[in-house]
Amino acid sequence: MATTLTSLADLKQGGASGATVAPAAATPAEPKIDNLGRSYATGKRKNAVARVWIKPGKGKITVNGRDQEVYFARPVLRMMIDQPFLITGRREQFDVICTVSGGGLSGQAGALRHGISKALTYYEPGLRPPLKAAGLLTRDPRVVERKKYGKAKARRSFQFSKR
Template identity: 65%
Template structure:
């Protein structure tokens, strides 16, 4: 019986304080951080490494791939929020969806890769909402309807 009581006391001592999750740096053998970003139907594979701030998407400069200034701004958001402009080179391959979804996917991937490279940035990026995957997707078309929600035009005669 003495053994059981000592085990119960030991169990209470360990369960009183849950350990905070420790985030460690995750790098590949080339010293890069890798992350996958998703948005709508787009999937982006993103690598970051220390550099001069070049962003290359599908073997093109980001301002050439995303011609609209809004999409370029979306891409820069996690880097600007973490005050790391010009410190990291970003290489991304993105496929699927349209340009807006692809920009959101690359932003999500950059944010995750930054937290893998510098775990201290996690709080800043989480507060900005960059680490959360935007789960909104296109609603499927239903049987008996013109589109997902639009019904066919009513005809009295």
């Protein structure tokens, strides 16, 4: 039965019929786990894309078939990758298998961090608030600006010559 509202006061009263609609109760999110006990997510940063699978384990991180210490030699990049586990208190509880492509090592580490954060929220939805508060679930939108014609780079002009 369709009812017509004559003013905003009708909305406060619950419409013309007078029936009020109770707000839907927030249902807890269901974990997204495949039949092998893994959770999958895609992380992105700059031009890098990381496909991440996490499963319960001893904390081993494999990147493109290599150990993380071999692939990401700089300690700063490994620290970035560990951030989601440190914030949630799940260090050395999950094994990570991932493939990364595109961009440089820094962008790939950021993509991997984003992917691990998303996969953790899919595996344990209760971990979403601390990861969201730390800003790890937001994809960093900054990318390199394209080069414009008549310019040396994106904004840099060629050197001016008076003569």
